[in-house]
Amino acid sequence: MRIITALRFEAMPIIEHYKLNNESSASRFPLYRNDSIFLTISGVGKENSSAATANIHAVSGELPQQPFLNIGIAGHRRPPTGMAWIASSIQDESTCRRWYPPQIICNSMARTSVITVNQPEQEYRHDTAYDMEAAGFYPIANQASTSELVQVLKVTSDHPGKPASSLNAKKISALIQINMNNIEELITSLQKLADTLNIKGAEPIHMQHFLDRWHFTVTQRFQLQKVLARWAILSPTKNPYLLLPPGRSNATAVIKTLEIMLRESPLNLH
Amino acid sequence: MIETIYIENELMATPQAQRILAQFPTADKIACDRYTEVFNPKKQNFRLQKQKPALIIAQKFDRHVLRAPDDYGIGGIHNYYFSYMLNCIYDCRYCFLQGMYQSAHYVLFINYSDFFHSMDSILTNHKNENVWFFSGYDCDSLALDPISGFTSHLIDFLKYRKNAYVELRTKSTQIRSLLKAPPMTNLIVAFSMSPTKTADKFEHKTPSIEKRLNAMRKLADKGWPIGLRFDPLIFDSSFEERYRTLFAEVFSVLSPEDIHSVTIGPFRMPKPFFQKLVALYPEEPLLASPFQLRSGSITYAQTQEEQMMQFCQHELRNYIATNKIFSCWTGGEHAKAENVCT
Numbered sequence: 001m002r003i004i005t006a007l008r009f010e011a012m013p014i015i016e017h018y019k020l021n022n023e024s025s026a027s028r029f030p031l032y033r034n035d036s037i038f039l040t041i042s043g044v045g046k047e048n049s050s051a052a053t054a055n056i057h058a059v060s061g062e063l064p065q066q067p068f069l070n071i072g073i074a075g076h077r078r079p080p081t082g083m084a085w086i087a088s089s090i091q092d093e094s095t096c097r098r099w100y101p102p103q104i105i106c107n108s109m110a111r112t113s114v115i116t117v118n119q120p121e122q123e124y125r126h127d128t129a130y131d132m133e134a135a136g137f138y139p140i141a142n143q144a145s146t147s148e149l150v151q152v153l154k155v156t157s158d159h160p161g162k163p164a165s166s167l168n169a170k171k172i173s174a175l176i177q178i179n180m181n182n183i184e185e186l187i188t189s190l191q192k193l194a195d196t197l198n199i200k201g202a203e204p205i206h207m208q209h210f211l212d213r214w215h216f217t218v219t220q221r222f223q224l225q226k227v228l229a230r231w232a233i234l235s236p237t238k239n240p241y242l243l244l245p246p247g248r249s250n251a252t253a254v255i256k257t258l259e260i261m262l263r264e265s266p267l268n269l270h
Numbered sequence: 271m272i273e274t275i276y277i278e279n280e281l282m283a284t285p286q287a288q289r290i291l292a293q294f295p296t297a298d299k300i301a302c303d304r305y306t307e308v309f310n311p312k313k314q315n316f317r318l319q320k321q322k323p324a325l326i327i328a329q330k331f332d333r334h335v336l337r338a339p340d341d342y343g344i345g346g347i348h349n350y351y352f353s354y355m356l357n358c359i360y361d362c363r364y365c366f367l368q369g370m371y372q373s374a375h376y377v378l379f380i381n382y383s384d385f386f387h388s389m390d391s392i393l394t395n396h397k398n399e400n401v402w403f404f405s406g407y408d409c410d411s412l413a414l415d416p417i418s419g420f421t422s423h424l425i426d427f428l429k430y431r432k433n434a435y436v437e438l439r440t441k442s443t444q445i446r447s448l449l450k451a452p453p454m455t456n457l458i459v460a461f462s463m464s465p466t467k468t469a470d471k472f473e474h475k476t477p478s479i480e481k482r483l484n485a486m487r488k489l490a491d492k493g494w495p496i497g498l499r500f501d502p503l504i505f506d507s508s509f510e511e512r513y514r515t516l517f518a519e520v521f522s523v524l525s526p527e528d529i530h531s532v533t534i535g536p537f538r539m540p541k542p543f544f545q546k547l548v549a550l551y552p553e554e555p556l557l558a559s560p561f562q563l564r565s566g567s568i569t570y571a572q573t574q575e576e577q578m579m580q581f582c583q584h585e586l587r588n589y590i591a592t593n594k595i596f597s598c599w600t601g602g603e604h605a606k607a608e609n610v611c612t
Contacts, residue, residue, distance in 0.1 A: 089300055100307060103298065104322040106322065149318075193321075197317070200553070201548075202552075229552075233553065263571070267560070268508070269506040270467045
């Protein structure tokens with residue numbers, strides 16, 4: 001899980017809740033982490049958010065299919081403050097580009113469109129959340145992961161009856177803090193989704209025996225891996241190495257024989 | 271069932287869209303300019319989206335009706351297909367849509383009149399000839415009918431166009447709009463069928479074979495012509511026993527007079543789609559079956575495929591006349607011996 005917040009005050013409740021350790025507070029984008037969660041603080045604005053998202057992806061090992069979550073405060077035409085929203089669409093006000101994070105997580109949080117602005121919104125013209133980072137975060141995170149795992153959570157901090165100028169560090173932290181249950185629920189759901197993608201095919205069985213006995217080129221090694229993986233799915237209890245008839249003199253013959261044996265074995269799919 | 275609905279801005283105020291939206295009062299409604307902003311952009315995962323697909327209400331501006339692939343047909347000379355929906359509410363592990371699309375959302379094109387207009391243009395080009403239009407290539411034709419209302423519109427269209435023949439291919443039991451209407455000889459309801467165990471194992475979220483048979487019986491009782499589609503044939507060691515039982519089951523419920531046509535086709539899929547399926551479901555035994563690459567498609571070895579097809583053709587001839595049996599794949603030698611529609 002990779003979390004990006006703009007402000008330290010937004011990050012603090014999350015850091016405390018997940019007991020994240022400070023990895024590099026002196027760098028441009030301070031980094032906190034535990035075993036499964038990385039959090040970075042981007043600073044305000046979409047350019048900062050883009051850069052911090054790219055950075056957290058890099059420093060966390062550039063693993064594919066990891067969940068990315070942008071958490072922060074936002075203005076909204078609709079009160080009350082403290083209301084948590086998941087972004088159903090994100091629009092960059094300056095370029096009019098738009099993204100639609102797929103909504104496949106079941107939870108009780110409301111959905112809203114988000115418009116990312118360059119300056120704090122004061123007019124709240126549309127029934128939408130106004131933030132300053134989502135449109136920077138989303139396209140970069142979506143390059144690093146599948147879009148279902150890239151989400152934006154915003155908490156209403158200001159509205160026409162309560163302007164952003166009334167906010168301070170303590171109030172911002174409190175707005176995030178009161179939504180920790182929502183945040184935790186979303187993080188758990190995203191991690192579960194990511195786990196779905198980590199389902200691997202069967203490991204090719206007894207591969208090392210084959211590699212020790214015959215010489216396989218890189219391509220042949222790949223072919224062997226494929227046929228042994230299929231073997232593991234279809235005949236997990238049988239050892240292909242022991243069943244291989246004697247007299248296979250080279251890797252090509254071994255692969256071909258394995259494929260024939262697999263094709264001629266009884267196939268029970270039901 | 272559907273918790274998120276995307277809708278193109280231009281359609282928001284249309285009565286048809288409003289009627290659909292009204293059926294989902296609690297769903298989140300999200301406006302977009304074009305469905306392509308949501309459907310099929312890069313970096314989407316079909317398997318994840320399949321957990322909770324959204325409905326996308328859209329309109330299609332062109333290519334409403336297309337010429338059918340050469341191996342697609344049931345005896346007609348002029349074969350076309352159309353897709354007023356993209357994707358399917360079911361989750362069949364062998365389905366090529368998983369390989370074709372990045373998104374699992376359901377796209378519903380509600381400008382039905384444009385589809386009918388295109389069909390009319392094609393009919394004009396084939397005056398006094400029968401023309402076949404197939405629905406069910408990119409979707410299940412009936413599964414979302416209570417929401418789409420498409421079948422009622424189609425029935426109205428076909429009433430006055432006797433040379434237009436339509437096949438609605440489905441695994442669904444959503445047949446209410448058909449039961450309400452008088453039967454038509456030019457609208458074939460074609461049910462995809464697999465042996466019960468195969469359906470239970472690989473056709474997730476579909477009505478059971480028993481329920482499909484009940485739906486067929488109801489339609490046949492009303493006089494609707496029924497199509498049987500044994501496609502794809504899925505091989506394993508109990509293939510013959512499974513399909514023999516299935517055919518017996520089907521023809522204990524339906525008589526040959528109820529049947530318009532029967533098609534059989536082996537599992538086949540374009541290689542890139544198949545590779546994507548394996549990446550999505552690496553643990554799936556069906557996809558680890560011994561397939562071969564032939565004519566750009568992943569399919570069974572030719573000899574095996576021919577044995578499967580011949581077995582099914584032979585068994586089916588116990589129940590139904592040969593001229594009603596068609597095969598849906600020209601990749602094997604069997605194609606030369608039977609009714610193959612190109």
